Amino acid sequence: MIAGEYKQMLGQKSVIREIAEYGAVRAKEIGSENVFDYSLGNPSVPVPQAFTDKLVELAQSPNPAAVHGYSPSLGIDSVREKIAASLERRFGIAYRREHIFMTTGAAGAIAHALRAVTVPGDEVLTFAPYFPEYVPYVNKTGAVLRVVPADTENFQINFSEFKKMLTAKTSAVLINTPNNPSGAVYSEDTIRKLAEILQEKEREFGHEIYLISDEPYREIVFQGVNAPYVAKYHPNSITCYSFSKSLSLPGERIGYIAVNPACPDAELIVNMCGQISRGIGHNCPPSIIQLAVAEVVDMTADLSVYETNMNILYDALTDMGFSVVKPGGTFYMFPKALEKDAVAFCKKALDYDLLLVPSDTFGCPGYFRIAYCIPTEKVQRSLEAFRKLADAYK
Amino acid sequence: MIAGEYKQMLGQKSVIREIAEYGAVRAKEIGSENVFDYSLGNPSVPVPQAFTDKLVELAQSPNPAAVHGYSPSLGIDSVREKIAASLERRFGIAYRREHIFMTTGAAGAIAHALRAVTVPGDEVLTFAPYFPEYVPYVNKTGAVLRVVPADTENFQINFSEFKKMLTAKTSAVLINTPNNPSGAVYSEDTIRKLAEILQEKEREFGHEIYLISDEPYREIVFQGVNAPYVAKYHPNSITCYSFSKSLSLPGERIGYIAVNPACPDAELIVNMCGQISRGIGHNCPPSIIQLAVAEVVDMTADLSVYETNMNILYDALTDMGFSVVKPGGTFYMFPKALEKDAVAFCKKALDYDLLLVPSDTFGCPGYFRIAYCIPTEKVQRSLEAFRKLADAYK
CATH class of the missing domain: 3.90.1150.10 (Aspartate Aminotransferase, domain 1)
Structure with a gap:
């Protein structure tokens, strides 16, 4: 049918x-x-020219089977290690390979994260204004997206509405900072307050509330603005990253999930992502693109x-x-x-x-x-x- | 949770x-x-060296935004056109761009095809011996995979068992020829008989029974063996192809769906695949790999x-x-x-x-x-x- x-x-x-x-x-x-x-x-x-150079070098490798061969379903080990090391260097969180899952951009990352930490009927909260594709990302898992009305003053978070909507059915909160479409960057105050509420409600409800942080614009932050690294504030954080904007290659579909090592189920979630892939035909991002971005992981266009x-x-x-x-x-x-x-x-x-x-x-x-x-x-x-x-x- | x-x-x-x-x-x-x-x-x-040369040329393009930019969700138009033209040239079916959807390998193709033509509770039949990943591919859509016991004589099709299992609940039949794991290639007799049964049952049940043909090994056929092009025999056919084996680049995750133009819902199915992508975070295979394979579409390693x-x-x-x-x-x-x-x-x-x-x-x-x-x-x-x-x- x-x-x-x-x-x-x-x-x-x-x-x-x-x-x-x-x-x-x-x-x-x-x-x-x-x-x-x-x-x-x-x-x-x-x-960046360095990306192009690396891509050409890989394409011309004398061992093409190593470059174009299957990637393990969680991503190429060396690539996951380099990403973990870069995140540790930059944000002071002790990520290891085991916390990283390679994805086809942020879309793939969010699709996997949602499937890992929700079951049908769960609610996922996000904040207006929000990226419209969150609707199919969430609803096609069987969970339900609920949108917290905007704080139109500053495009931070409307906490009074948020507290009303956060219930025992909420298994995840999906945020996007720096934000598409508002351009707003959540302040440290905003993120701290959000994390405090999540942790208070985790204790009250007796279950995890995952903070899924969609961060494709992480490297595009303007002078004088502080963009705190979200995962630092909430142990049950899943960072969804894409190189689309930082390296200017949106068509190459490359990104990752980084699960906070402080999350008790971090390694479980990463391994579950490998299983989730099997059902949606994802099977890891392209090998050569994985290998090339790993070489320029600290660089931006x-x-x-x-x-x-x-x-x-x-x-x-x-x-x-x-x-x-x-x-x-x-x-x-x-x-x-x-x-x-x-x-x-x-x-x-x-x-x-x-x-x-x-x-x-x-x-x-x-x-x-x-x-x-x-x-x-x-x-x-x-x-x-x-x-x-x-x-x-x- | x-x-x-x-x-x-x-x-x-x-x-x-x-x-x-x-x-x-x-x-x-x-x-x-x-x-x-x-x-x-x-x-x-x-x-093939021609693939490598094209990949390098694309990587060094003076207009990198055109190479690494977003692909439309159905795939890059020129790539879809070249694949359609190649299929028409080789198999005499008048495919056009509108019948092609670009996928992340055969896995992505099957995952999309199944979501397009099944609803939860439908049954999908396949034939033993079969690729074990068919289990998550089918069951994670909400449909149910049922396995027809093997014809161990020739690893063709056990038609008597097939007829028993084919019911009004069957919305698709998933085949794989040349076959992993048996190496068998379905003969023209086998495919013709299969198609006849499907068409007879379509009339009897009053609904389509789609033939989803998983063909990553299409180009690996040995001397003296005739490997008929499956879609020629059944209008409601969805061909799932991967360049993994023909071009020897399994890690680059590139393939396509070709819906038989004779299928009344062909264009609808292709367009639906674009919607299905939105829910699973697929968003098209990598642009540069799409562009490179399109140049060597008639070639093999x-x-x-x-x-x-x-x-x-x-x-x-x-x-x-x-x-x-x-x-x-x-x-x-x-x-x-x-x-x-x-x-x-x-x-x-x-x-x-x-x-x-x-x-x-x-x-x-x-x-x-x-x-x-x-x-x-x-x-x-x-x-x-x-x-x-x-x-x-x-």
């Missing part, structure tokens, strides 16, 4: 897709350089353009009267729309060839997301369009 | 792992060259060593008195064990430093699998060990 649950997903109309399709048509009319496409979070900077773009946009937009919480990292910004209906606002923006994403699917109506991973000269040229858009609301 | 279903899987003792561990210990004692490891199906021949090894082993083993169905392809052979208990037989083989896999997990007790993807000189040196093992049973 054709599986109705997936067929049904196809019927859901996507505003983002509609905007992207408009952009493609418009680009043919006026040239793509004149369409200000802020809709997609696709890294725009080149990979030149990410400075994102901060440059952020500053230009933040200054200009606040000057135009937009209400914006200044991003602490990522390549996203999340200003308030100039009318209540963010979809209508983003449709009006198309009149000025601005492709923006309305915030409704992020669980926080009335805002819009700017993905400013585009060239700086284009950001500068787009300011005039933003100004016209703002003027249209005066 | 820690998910019991995956924790429990960890407790299952694996005979193959026990044998592999023994092999590793023994290799340290007497040197790995003296341990005849026939346990693992890991391709041993180098990738030099696979001739597998036939050389097969002939040496087949002649020697039959001469020693082993009962063996001559393989038509793959790099596996599946002789009858010399005692009823194949596990005991394979444990005895360890006395002669022969690492063989007992057939119990393949659903066909009393046999053992030889994975002869090892150097020919080692195959030759191993014959003495096989002879001593056979003598021990005289």
Whole structure:
């Protein structure tokens, strides 16, 4: 039988897709350089040369079977060791190979983590605004995603709502800092308070509440901002990482799970991930990409353009009267729309060839997301369009 | 909550792992060259130079964002087109891009195909001997795998048992030809008869019965053997392919689903696969590997060593008195064990430093699998060990 649950997903109309399709048509009319496409979070900077060099060296290895051969289901041992050592060096937590599971990006990491620590019927909490793909990630495990309303003041955590929603059915809390779509970085106060509540509730309910920390933007943090390492604050933490943004290779699907060594079930969870893989046909990320990233694990692409773009946009937009919480990292910004209906606002923006994403699917109506991973000269040229858009609301 | 279903899987003792561990210990004692490891199906021949050249060229591209950027969730359009064109050229079926979904190897392909055409409670039939990973692939979708007993005469299909087990609850039949572990290639008669039964039962039950054809060994077919293209015989066919064996790069996790254009729901199934991905964190195989295989899609590694090894082993083993169905392809052979208990037989083989896999997990007790993807000189040196093992049973 054709599986109705997936067929049904196809019927859901996507505003983002509609905007992207408009952009493609418009680009043919006026040239793509004149369409200000802020809709997609696709890294725009080149990979580090060291990564390319390593990849070429591996491809030309005299022993191709070693390079292209099967990876163990938990990942290549030497790769897991290098990642553990890097995390220990950088964050002072004594990770070992046994705590690392290699994944196909953060998506694969979250999909595995959720399956390891939830059973059908469990609840997983996340905080608005949130990455919309969390809905299928969580709901397709049999658990249920519940969204805590946003703290629209600072895009930190709305703790009063959180405490109401955190019940004995909650087996995991899924966070994303630096955050897509808000660009907010959770402060040490926020993370500490979150961890305290989790630990208090673990004692009260008599079971673990796992903190699943989705961290693909960990290396994109702006000057003067402190981005604490989440796992330091809660023993039952599962860090989900992707090299997509730090090394600028989102298509290569490479990331990892790091389970806090202080988590009593850390090694069990990693080993369970190997079993989870068997049911979803994952079978480890590509061997050659694992081997190549392991050599540049402490490196990043030149990410400075994102901060440059952020500053230009933040200054200009606040000057135009937009209400914006200044991003602490990522390549996203999340200003308030100039009318209540963010979809209508983003449709009006198309009149000025601005492709923006309305915030409704992020669980926080009335805002819009700017993905400013585009060239700086284009950001500068787009300011005039933003100004016209703002003027249209005066 | 820690998910019991995956924790429990960890407790299952694996005979193959026990044998592999023994092999590793023994290799340290007497040197790995003296341990005849026939346990693992890991391709041993180098990738084609053309693949390496293309991979290097892509890695050094002046536009790295195009190479390492996100792939669409169904796969890169140009890659899907090249695969469709190759299939049409080779097998005369008018595949188009719309019928192709890129996957992380055959495992990913089967995992997606099963989710697309089954609903929880459906039954999926397969034929012994079968690849043991079919159990988690099927059962983790909510469907139930049922195994049709083997035709031990020729390792074709036991049709009388098949007809008994094929009921209105059957939504898919999963086959693997050339077959792991038997090495058998289904004849045109077998496939034609299978397809006739499926179509008769589709009419009787009033619903589709999908034929999911797992074909990672499609390019390893020996002289004089005809390996018909399965999809030609049944409209509702989903071909699951992997480049692991044909290009000798199992670690790079690259393959595809090709849905027969004659299947009324072909495009729907491909699009559903994109939705299925969202729930399991798959998100397309690595971009650079997709782009590289597309350039060598009609090529294979030099696979001739597998036939050389097969002939040496087949002649020697039959001469020693082993009962063996001559393989038509793959790099596996599946002789009858010399005692009823194949596990005991394979444990005895360890006395002669022969690492063989007992057939119990393949659903066909009393046999053992030889994975002869090892150097020919080692195959030759191993014959003495096989002879001593056979003598021990005289």
